[in-house]
Amino acid sequence: MGVATRHLNRAILSGTEHPPQVALLRAAQPIADPSPRWDTGPVRVLLDQAMARYATDRAAADAWLAPRLHATLRLTRGEAADKGLWAYLALVVAPDYVLWRHIPTGTDESRRAAVVQAARFAGANSVQAFARLWWAAEMFRDGADYRPVEVACSNQDVLNTALRLDIMEHRPTAMAVLRVLQQLTAGGAPRPGDQVNSLCRAIGIAGSTLMYETLGPDQLPDERELLLWIDEADSAPPAPWERLPDGPDDGEVPAASVAALTRLFENINEHLGQLRDRRGVATGV
Amino acid sequence: MNRTIYPYPVLRGRTDVEVTRVRLDGVELEFAGIGISQRTVALAVAGRDEWQEAAIEIRAELPETEIADGPWSELVCVAVLEEAATNVRTVHRLTKDRGSGTWQGTVRMARSRHHSRAGLRVQVVATVGGIPGRRIGGSESDWVLDLHAKAPQREQESPAVVEVDFRDGPHSWLRPMKDAPWFVDTAGGDMPVVYLNQAVEGLTTLLSGKGGPAAKATAALAGAKIESDVWEAMFHAAVGDVEADEEGRPRMPTGWRESVLQTMLPDVLPGLSPSDAIVEFSARREEGYGWAELQSRVQYAAALRAQLPKQLANAMRATVRPEGEDR
Numbered sequence: 001m002g003v004a005t006r007h008l009n010r011a012i013l014s015g016t017e018h019p020p021q022v023a024l025l026r027a028a029q030p031i032a033d034p035s036p037r038w039d040t041g042p043v044r045v046l047l048d049q050a051m052a053r054y055a056t057d058r059a060a061a062d063a064w065l066a067p068r069l070h071a072t073l074r075l076t077r078g079e080a081a082d083k084g085l086w087a088y089l090a091l092v093v094a095p096d097y098v099l100w101r102h103i104p105t106g107t108d109e110s111r112r113a114a115v116v117q118a119a120r121f122a123g124a125n126s127v128q129a130f131a132r133l134w135w136a137a138e139m140f141r142d143g144a145d146y147r148p149v150e151v152a153c154s155n156q157d158v159l160n161t162a163l164r165l166d167i168m169e170h171r172p173t174a175m176a177v178l179r180v181l182q183q184l185t186a187g188g189a190p191r192p193g194d195q196v197n198s199l200c201r202a203i204g205i206a207g208s209t210l211m212y213e214t215l216g217p218d219q220l221p222d223e224r225e226l227l228l229w230i231d232e233a234d235s236a237p238p239a240p241w242e243r244l245p246d247g248p249d250d251g252e253v254p255a256a257s258v259a260a261l262t263r264l265f266e267n268i269n270e271h272l273g274q275l276r277d278r279r280g281v282a283t284g285v
Numbered sequence: 286m287n288r289t290i291y292p293y294p295v296l297r298g299r300t301d302v303e304v305t306r307v308r309l310d311g312v313e314l315e316f317a318g319i320g321i322s323q324r325t326v327a328l329a330v331a332g333r334d335e336w337q338e339a340a341i342e343i344r345a346e347l348p349e350t351e352i353a354d355g356p357w358s359e360l361v362c363v364a365v366l367e368e369a370a371t372n373v374r375t376v377h378r379l380t381k382d383r384g385s386g387t388w389q390g391t392v393r394m395a396r397s398r399h400h401s402r403a404g405l406r407v408q409v410v411a412t413v414g415g416i417p418g419r420r421i422g423g424s425e426s427d428w429v430l431d432l433h434a435k436a437p438q439r440e441q442e443s444p445a446v447v448e449v450d451f452r453d454g455p456h457s458w459l460r461p462m463k464d465a466p467w468f469v470d471t472a473g474g475d476m477p478v479v480y481l482n483q484a485v486e487g488l489t490t491l492l493s494g495k496g497g498p499a500a501k502a503t504a505a506l507a508g509a510k511i512e513s514d515v516w517e518a519m520f521h522a523a524v525g526d527v528e529a530d531e532e533g534r535p536r537m538p539t540g541w542r543e544s545v546l547q548t549m550l551p552d553v554l555p556g557l558s559p560s561d562a563i564v565e566f567s568a569r570r571e572e573g574y575g576w577a578e579l580q581s582r583v584q585y586a587a588a589l590r591a592q593l594p595k596q597l598a599n600a601m602r603a604t605v606r607p608e609g610e611d612r
Contacts, residue, residue, distance in 0.1 A: 077399070214361055
């Protein structure tokens, strides 16, 4: 990590220079485990495919890539907490992807030379280019089912704020928030992302007096299934491109808990809606 | 639960929690691994590194007489195990033991879901005024379950010291600083690392503190100066890692960052509670007012922590006395 940040200068962040591969490789800590799951080849293939598919809409690549990256890079949470791993991916394996996905475009930035935020290369797991996708997939999957991950990652507001919120650490809460988001989107609500952001904030505030874990209890994941799935990385075929891969079958989120919390969050959202309307009337908008 | 005001009745009495027994994959952890006064469990005790699941038995004592007379119903006591680095928060229900009146249970901690240290606390939840799931109380300080600690010690904020040749050593990035006696590296994600330069002749011998009283005092003085640099670096690293909460207010970090900030902030911004001081510090960093003055205060606080004034006085005495001029 230390070495990674030291090599992040303006030339690299703006894409005019490549990161110094030799120096970085020499400084990188080799992983002792000989398992092929540490092979970065399959990840590289995925990233190339993502850039080809979403050449015109790079933000849309997140929803495609997150589940496939998670199913390709099979890690425990303990392993994924290592920021050095993600910095290695960003600086040595795929600096071009980080630039492609995160270099600012548009009018405001074009006056200054556009640079990628350094934290996209080496930084917090909610910001770093690959860590944010892997963690989103880990926290929003419903056991082996990656469909909720697609929902979460196709909304940049959710993806950008959700990983920073403690409430999302409880799976039924995360699933219930996605349910409300889907309802808003289906109902044609204007800027559903904004609404979900304010809903998340309200849920967080209500969470200081309400304990969602007791209102909608979760089950502990099946550790053995997860470790089995990680071990299978050696023999598993590459993640499919057209349909979703299967995640570790370590237990679904209890449906009753999700339903109970969805009802609660719908109520909170309704109150927020009333507040918004009242404010709208008061200011004459 | 004291500082926040709740819009419903909460427990006033104390809730205490204690770890009574720990098993790693079914094998009992030596009792030496459980530090009751430090509220810490050292899970790497006796080099047992290959376990997959820790079963942590805990016992919580709630203010039972207050509960019996209070307006709460459907009261539940749960243990909360969390680690921010792996986004893990698991909740385990405790059951009330009829004999002792305490709440007991076993928290199952999967090693693969944790990275370095997890916090364990107890939360009391009940139905109040018809609303279920209200938080009405909890333990005030967390227990720490440390995956890498061999002994239950709480304050492990001492960074690693690496002796290395800056000029000809393996770290090419240290080469430009070949004349520096030491370098405190905070760029890494975790604890700072102190590099001592073996290229500076006699430095490691000096710091080993062998020799007469004057040599010892000089070693202590140099050590205190290094330590002061480390405290300063750790303070800035900790402040740099302060994240905003849901409402955009800076939030106290965890682990060594928290203990560094808790110990230094009262000297940096006297008169403010650590959490208020963080808000003030972040505001000044963003807006720039009083920033230069704060830097001096950080240096001052770091020097105090490192006992620099004391070591300086000792060194002066030790070097002056042999001359025998003031007798």
